[in-house]
Amino acid sequence: MRDENPIRYDPDRGVWDVFRYDDVKRVVREYELFSSSTNFQPGDDVAGGQDANLSAEKNESESGLFGEMLVKTDPPKHDRIRSVVAEHFQADALQSYRPRVETIANELVDDLKRGRVDLVDAFSYPLPVDVIAGVIGVPREERATFKRWSDALTDVASEPGDGDDLTQPEVMMQMGEYFQKRLADRRESPRDDLLSAIATAGDAESALSDREAVSLCIILLIAGNITTTNLLTNAVWSFHEHGILDDVQTGAVPLRPAVEEVLRYRSPLHSVDRVARRDIELGGETIEAGDYVVAWLGSANRDGRHFDSPDEFDPTRRPNDHLAFGQGIHYCLGAPLAHLEADIGFSALFDRFEITDVDTNDLQRSPSGVYGLEELVVTLA
Ligand code: HEM
Incomplete structure (x- = not known):
């Protein structure tokens, strides 16, 4: 698609797909041209032009x-x-979370046993849920509830009514009630956590x-x-597939740039x-106001027009200006936290165990819309 059809309209889905690095970067960055509000309708910008989320509010009951x-x-x-939470996610602020993340990672690793283990279930899934619960300020014991919510919201493969799966509106309602209560508590008696920062944010106007x-x-x-x-x-x-898992575990291949390459690869x-705010010329095509646009980060990150040997996994690649965390004003707020979790999580794991084998037979894609594996069985020694 990058070579032959880099910007194409798909009539079946009713969307434009954008595949090349430079075009994807434009779509993602240029918020004056491409709205993030998927309820955006042409005309929303016209009335006073102050808040472009008018349709989102109009369609409140739907969205x-x-x-x-x-x-x-x-x-x-x-x-x-x-702005209410930005400073809590900057690299400096994150250093204060380090001990908490280390404790969580060590507790998870304490529970691991030697032999064959599903890494997703035992490590990759619980670590981020526990960390963000800790940072926001909700008790760890409520992790199972969060897992259910998170699964129900991201599991595109599940149909409403499957087993005890919750529907998305049910989850949103439960989460809404849950946080409303917690925020009210924090307004009464603030603590040193993110919930309190959100509950007590700003002056009357902001x-x-x-x-x-x-x-x-x-x-x-x-x-x-x-x-x-x-x-x-x-x-x-990826480390296993490209023969560097041993070197990453011993430290011979540095973890940080290797993780960066995983984000790209x-x-x-x-x-x-995004939704086009007005008629836009892009790569010789005219995207009309109100059209939906899908910017393919995964494709941009393999574009040979931008990266040398894009299909090679190079754990020392430099520069590595991938778009996995987006770009511009919506750049992933949690990017430093994700890196911190990878650093601390893998350090805790590799300190105590060695992954001696990774079972790559019959790998299944994760049922969520996110790219990864449903399970990954590794052998721990
Ligand atoms: C490897 C892990 C992660 C990846 C690949 C990722 C990816 C992304 C991407 C691509 C965006 C931009 C979306 C857009 O432009 O429409 C984004 C935004 C965001 N991410 Fe992440 N993310 C990750 C981890 C996290 C974590 C740990 C948090 C924790 C708080 C987080 C919170 C957010 C938030 C709040 C936004 C919205 C920012 C805004 O709209 O201003 N992400 N993320």
Whole structure:
């Protein structure tokens, strides 16, 4: 597609697909041209032009709390919401989470046993859920509930009514009620956690509405879970596949750039969506106002126009300016946290165990829309 059809309209899905690095970067960055609000309709910009999320609010009953999600908002609303938590996710602030993340990683590793283990179930899944629960300030014991919520929201393969699966509206309602209660508690008696920061944010003008505050908690809880799970699993899978797992475990191949290469080579989030705010010329095509656009990050990250030997896994690749965390104003808020989890999680694991084998027979894709594996059985010694 990159060579032959880099920008194409797919009539079956009713969307434009964009495949090349430079084009994907433009679509993702240029928020004045491409709205993140998937309820955006042409004309929303015209009336006063202050808040481009008008349709999201108009369609509130349909989109529910999703319409309020940070990642689905445009400036100025986006900037107002993001500023409430931005500093808590910057690299400096994250250093204060280090001991908490180390404790969580060590506890998980304590529970591992030698022999064959599903890495997803035992390590890659619980680590990010526990970490974000700790950072937000919700008790660890409620992890099982979060897992159910997270699964129900990301499991595109499950149909409503499957077993005891919750439907997405049910999950949103349960999470909404849950966080509303917790935020009310923190307003009464603030603590040193993110819930308190959100509950007590700003002055009267910049304060978050109840719905915005609840949505922010929800996106923080779900955005970093399945993505980081797949990063951790894809890392072990890729290191094994490319014969460097031993060297990564001993430290002969440095972890940080190797993880960066995993983000490029097997990007957990393959695509992000936008809506054209006006008619836009892109690569000789005219995308019309109101059209949906899918920017393929996973494809951009393998574009030979930008990366040398794009299909080679090079754990020391430099520079490695992949788009796995997006670009511009929506650049992943949790990117430093995801890196911290990979650093600390793998250090804890490799300190105590050696992965001597990885079973790559019959690998199954994760049922979520995120790119990774449903399970990865490894042998721990
Ligand atoms: C390897 C792990 C992760 C990957 C690949 C990833 C990927 C992304 C991408 C591509 C975006 C941009 C979406 C867009 O432009 O439409 C994004 C945004 C976001 N991510 Fe992550 N993410 C990861 C981990 C996390 C973690 C751990 C958190 C924890 C809080 C998080 C929270 C967010 C939030 C809140 C946004 C929205 C930012 C905004 O709209 O301003 N992510 N992420």
